[in-house]
Amino acid sequence: MQPLANITPLKLVSRAGAIQVDGVGHTYRTSGQDVVALSDVSFEVKPGRFVVLVGPSGCGKSSLLMMMAGLRRPTSGTILISGAPIDVPDPNRVGVVFQEPSLFPWLTAEENVEFPLTLRGVARKERRAKAQEALQLVGLDGFGTRHPHELSGGMKQRVSIARGLVQDPPVLLMDEPFAALDEQTRMTMGDELLRIWAATGKTIVFVTHSLTEAVYLADEVVVMSARPGRIVDRLEVALPRPRTFEMLSGDTFGSLRDRIWRHIRKSA
Numbered sequence: 001m002q003p004l005a006n007i008t009p010l011k012l013v014s015r016a017g018a019i020q021v022d023g024v025g026h027t028y029r030t031s032g033q034d035v036v037a038l039s040d041v042s043f044e045v046k047p048g049r050f051v052v053l054v055g056p057s058g059c060g061k062s063s064l065l066m067m068m069a070g071l072r073r074p075t076s077g078t079i080l081i082s083g084a085p086i087d088v089p090d091p092n093r094v095g096v097v098f099q100e101p102s103l104f105p106w107l108t109a110e111e112n113v114e115f116p117l118t119l120r121g122v123a124r125k126e127r128r129a130k131a132q133e134a135l136q137l138v139g140l141d142g143f144g145t146r147h148p149h150e151l152s153g154g155m156k157q158r159v160s161i162a163r164g165l166v167q168d169p170p171v172l173l174m175d176e177p178f179a180a181l182d183e184q185t186r187m188t189m190g191d192e193l194l195r196i197w198a199a200t201g202k203t204i205v206f207v208t209h210s211l212t213e214a215v216y217l218a219d220e221v222v223v224m225s226a227r228p229g230r231i232v233d234r235l236e237v238a239l240p241r242p243r244t245f246e247m248l249s250g251d252t253f254g255s256l257r258d259r260i261w262r263h264i265r266k267s268a
């Protein structure tokens with residue numbers, strides 16, 4: 001009989017929030033010619049990590065995010081979210097925030113946040129309670145009855161983040177969410193996002209063109225080549241948390257940003 005010490009204990013590991021991208025490629029078939037956007041992209045994200053994707057314009061970052069959100073099918077390879085394939089959007093597993101907040105102008109902030117729950121037929125009282133909780137999380141307590149035109153750019157993006165979080169998905173995908181904001185608001189929103197991330201423990205995959213934003217936010221930066229996008233580097237950001245403004249001028253920060261820039265310059 002096998003001695004007990006040699007038996008590997010069965011590990012009950014929760015895969016909620018884990019992302020596995022395996023050999024993913026994507027080709028857009030247009031009437032003129034095929035556009036190979038991505039080729040053989042593989043990486044894993046452990047639950048609760050903050051991963052930032054960077055790469056030259058047109059390298060396929062948004063396409064990759066759309067596939068991770070179930071909004072597009074890979075031409076090759078597989079994507080697992082929380083251990084299962086993602087073939088169609090599933091707001092219970094993945095929340096998505098885009099560059100433009102894309103709020104309905106005729107709905108209040110609260111109603112915009114509630115919208116995914118309204119689509120699912122959730123009762124009004126429960127919808128309202130969840131929307132208020134999400135608005136509180138993004139720092140918009142008391143602004144629920146305002147319409148989008150009564151909110152600043154940063155506040156609108158907060159509403160959009162609250163909408164992405166309202167169904168409490170373990171994964172949040174963010175495609176250049178702060179790109180349209182002025183620099184000061186963008187910095188503040190970065191800190192706000194880190195606060196929300198720390199409070200919720202979500203897995204976040206965040207796309208940006210800003211190398212400073214990438215290093216400031218990330219546990220890990222994944223660098224992609226020019227189209228067809230492939231992964232050319234993965235950098236662990238070994239800066240302590242909470243991140244602070246002072247870190248931006250430190251040597252560690254500078255050398256990480258330089259390393260990313262060297263890849264991007266080579267690809268451009």
Ligand SMILES: Nc1ncnc2c1ncn2[C@@H]1O[C@H](COP(=O)(O)OP(=O)(O)OP(=O)(O)O)[C@@H](O)[C@H]1O
Pocket residue numbers: 028029030035036037055056057058059060061062063064227
């Ligand atoms: N619907 C489409 N039909 C044809 N080609 C497309 C389509 N969408 C994207 N592409 C092409 O696929 C490539 C990747 O596009 P994608 O938007 O994913 O890149 P990106 O890295 O997010 O770009 P950017 O950083 O400029 O936002 C680009 O060459 C783009 O022109």
